[in-house]
Amino acid sequence: RKERILCLVYLTFLKTVFLKQGGGKNISFHPFQDLWARGFNFEKAGKKSYSFSTGEVLKNLNKFYKRKEIQRLGAENGLDARLFHQAFISFRKYIMESSSVSADLHIILNDICCGAGHVDDLFPFFLRHAKQIFPMLDCMDDLRKISDLRLPPNWYPDARAIQRKIIFHAGPTNSGKTYHAIQRFLSAKSGIYCGPLKLLAHEIFQKSNDANVPCDLVTGEERVFANEDARQAPHVACTIEMCSTNTPYEVAVIDEIQMIRDPARGWAWTRALLGLCAEEIHVCGEPAAIDLVTELMYTTGEEVEVRNYERLTPLTxxxxxxxxxxxxxxxxxxxxxxxxxxxxxxxxxxxxxxxxxxxxxxxxxxxxxxxxxxxxxxxxxxxxxxxxxxxxxxxxxxxxxxxxxxxxxxxxxxxxxxxxxxxxxxxxxxxxxxxxxxxxxxxxxxxxxxxxxxxxxxxxxxxDAVPPVKAAGLHPTPEQIEMFAYHLPDATLSNLIDIFVSLSQVDGMYFVCNIDDFKFLADMIQHIPLNLRSRYVFCTAPLNRKEPFVCTTLLKFARQFSRNEPLTFDWLCRHTKWPLAAPKNIKELVHLEAVHDVFDLYLWLSYRFVDMFPDAVLVRDIQKKLDDIIQIGVCNITKLIRASQSAAAPGTAEAVSEDFPLSRTQKDARAVSDRHGAASTEALSIAVEAAGLRRVKNSRPSRLGSRQEDVKSYGRGSLANRLLQEGLLTQEMLRQLESEWQDQHRNGRYGFGSKRDDQHSSKETRKKRK
Known part of the structure; x- marks a missing residue:
């Protein structure tokens, strides 16, 4: 076989020489008659264009793909089931469509088709191709080591260097569990409060300073110092993502610990629980999280003291x-x-x-x-x-x-x-x-x-009992992504994240948080030239990707940042068209809320890139003014609603735009149910499925068992009523769907009809209805 390959390469070389000496004439060589007979062909000025019997090649490629030995070899070389499938699809396409398949691969394929070879002989070529499309296969061991998330406690050596006392305050809402933890926080020499919301952090900040306990406030968009000279106070109230795992404290309070299971933000609670350097850590939340916290602390060698609380006032x-x-x-x-x-x-x-x-x-x-x-x-x-x-x-x-x-x-x-x-x-x-x-x-x-x-x-x-919290969230750190980028310099940030998640290994007590928002922003700014660390920061910006104006602004921020042009107060005012007037309808109110989010985004970035976002003080001033404008709009929200309806259909008091669907009252919804009936509900179900809205059956079993009662257990009345109530369907859409259903019913599209009609229908008609 080696001799045949060398012969083929030599003849190709001779052909190239003859072409140069022959003034560009087309000289064709057919070194092996058996190859030519099977469809191998060299032509057109030395270009190799080989034509296989497609069916025979596909048959052998499928045999190769299905062999367990090949799949096992792929797994040993870093190709899991998903990567193996993707690599095979690409390899098959390369063989069937490429005009530059290597000569040695052609000979292997020829031998397999002749019965002189085995499909396993394709594996070296398959693996070579897989490494071309998945470069990480060459450094798989290093990447697996970087993405090994099975021992998160080891990420925080400062916390592991001390013996911490964990106290779990467990109880329902309004049981006083957080109150007792905060009292210990206020009595300590130093402390940190970690909450899920800016409002909670701000509340503790005010309570502490009102109690003559100097306390700073740290959120993603704001830093407020208790001391006028901007010296750090011994106490700090912060949003949980902003807590420091390097600063030592006497007492730490982690609020709403059950959010450690949150698919998007759970990593922040995991980081705080494992990484805070505090002698005492007071954890507040639902009893459902007790077992998980106890298991996590067992891995760090720390015991958990549980204090249970009952609700202070009755709830009926x-x-x-x-x-x-x-x-x-x-x-x-x-x-x-x-x-x-x-x-x-x-x-x-x-x-x-x-x-x-x-x-x-x-x-x-x-x-x-x-x-x-x-x-x-x-x-x-x-x-x-x-x-x-x-x-x-x-x-x-x-x-x-x-x-x-x-x-x-x-x-x-x-x-x-x-x-x-x-x-x-x-x-x-x-x-x-x-x-x-x-x-x-x-x-x-x-x-x-x-x-x-x-x-x-x-x-x-x-x-019902609240199901226990089973796992804690994790998220790749900037350092881990940077190490990935070192091994895969040509990969995009979105690809790096995908590879990291696919290779990551987690213990049963952990899960990798959802990173769809991160990837969305990474893809959005991919074309902008930024270094990896800056790109990572932009992708972790807290924004709602469903707000086009906010996403567009982030894109402009990144583009201006890449040009090393500071984003000034004047630039931001031009972009947002500040000053803004009080809203006249709901659409304008929603836009003002988006502008407020843009100001939040600017302030958030100003603490990460101080030189490039220099006017945080001015932006905070106009944000307060915007807050007042939004308050005016909310206080007059019913007037805005009427204005929105009037704009949708001037002169019609009850008109509702499809962009502004209002819920129906119970009486109106039941009237709709009576008018349209169960068959109409069936048609609506079909239409809603086609529109991409997936109706999920209630996890609770129907009490009466019938289809009608199953729909009722799902909500009030029929599916039509529920969609009207939730604002997913408007009256106009309902009328249009009813009209379409009636047309289809008359045409027999759904096969509804009398028993007598069915008995006298032809075989062809019955086949169509089936």
Whole structure:
């Protein structure tokens, strides 16, 4: 075989020489008649163009792919099942479509087709090709060592050098667990509080300084020093991502420890729990996290002391639903799971002559605090609160009764598909527990639902045990990614992350957090020339990738940064068109919220790149002014809703834009259900599936077992009603779908008809209907 290869190479060399001496004439050589007979062909000025019998080659390649021995060899060389499959697809395409397949590979293929070789002979060529498309295969051992995440405690040598005392304060919402931990924090010589929200960090910052305990505030966008000379105070309140694992403290408090399981942010709690250098670490959260924290501390050689707390005020699940907004009383909070429901309910409350405060996640922290203050003020006429699950933590609210407008919420699963599913027991308890706060004017909390059909299921959810927290989140560090980049200098940051996750090994107590947002930003700024560390920082920026204006601004920040041009206050004002007026409709209010996020982004980057974002003080000043403008808009939110509707259909009071769907009341939704019937619901299900919205059946079994009751257990009435309530379907869309279904029904598309018609239909018709 070697002699044949050498002969073929030599003849190719001779051909090249003859071509040069022959004035460019086309001289063809056919060194082996058997190869020529099987379709091998040399032509056109020395270019090799080989033509195989496609079916025969594919047959042998498939045999190669299916052999267990080959798959095992691939695994030994770093090709797991996914990489092996991708490499084979590329290798097959290379053989079948490339005009420059190497001569030695051609001879191997010829021998296999002749029966003189074995498909295993292809493996060296396959592995060579795999290393060309996956360069990390050449340094797989080093990469595996870098991405080994099985011993996270070893990442924090300073914490391992001391013997820490871990105290777990376990209890439900409003049980005083955090209060006791904070008292120890205030009495210590030095301490750090780590919370999930800026609002919580700000609250502890104020409490500490009011108690004459100097305390600094550190968040991603803000640094506030207790001392006028900017000296660090012995105490600090921070968001959990900002905690230092190098500074020694006497006491540390980690709040909401159950969020260690969060698929996006869980890594921050893991880092704080394993890495904080504190003599005492007070962990506060749900009892469901006790076992995991105990197991994690066992790996560090530290014991956990558990202190259990009971709720300080009683919480009662009412036997009746609200059913109508006419039944609202002072101290009521209606919890919705979408901004559209917020808008709808707010307007209906205002139509009854009542004032309401509004709180939802995308509002600036200052606006949330003002709305909470307005609701809590006994002298303010605003006695009703309409909010999303953003009230679950971070705000002190005097709520008497929690009313769930819905018990299902839209979510996005790991595959990026939209789903609708019931809220979890943990979420329900967190929200319901806000009623009857200890120390408020309401000594007892109550919880119910807006709709009667939801009440039984809410009771079941609240009575269920919270599933234990099983794993803690991890995230690749900048240092690990830099070491990867050293071995793979040509890989993009997004590819580096993908390779890291695919090679990473984790212990059963850990998982790698979701990095889709990181990869989205990495791909977005990939074309901009940045060094790896700067690129990594830009990709970890806290922003909502669903906000186009904010994402566009980050892109402009990165481009300006790459040119080494400082991003000044004047540049930012031109980009955001500052100054901005008070919003006149909902669309303008949403834009103002996006501009506020842009200012947050600037401030966040200003602490990472001080020279390139030099005007943080000026930006913070205009952000406060913008906060006031947004507060004006939120206080007049019902006027903005009416303006949005009028703009959608001038002169029509009840018109609703598809971009601004309002929820239907229970009476309206049931009327729709009666009018359209079960068959219409079936057609709607088909239409919604086609639109990409995946309806997820409730995890709880239907109590009555029928299909109709299964739909009811999923929500109020039919699927149509639920989609209307959640703002995923508008009245106009419903009418259009009903019209389309009627047309299809008349044409027999779904095969619906009378029994008599079916009996007299032809065989062809029955086949079509099947």
């Amino acid at each position: 699940v009412l036997d009746y639903a609200l059913e109508s907004l006419d039944n609202l009383r002072p101290g009521d909070c209606i919890v919705c799971f979408s901004k559209n429901d917020i808008y709808s309910v707010s307007r209906q409350i205002e139509a009854r002559g009542l004032e309401c405060a509004v709180i939802y996640g995308s509002l600036p922290p200052g606006t949330k605090l003002e709305q909470a203050k307005k609701f809590n003020d006994p002298d303010d006429p605003c006695k009703i609160l309409v909010a999303t699950d953003a009230i679950g933590m971070g705000l002190n609210l005097c709520i008497r009764r929690i009313i769930f407008n819905s018990i299902v919420k839209p979510t996005v699963n790991e595959k990026g598909e939209k789903e609708i599913d019931s809220i979890t027991t943990s979420q329900a308890l967190q929200i319901a527990g806000r009623a009857g706060r200890f120390g408020s004017s309401f000594k007892q909390g109550e919880v119910t639902t807006m709709h009667r059909d939801d009440l039984v299921q809410l009771r079941d959810i609240l009575n």
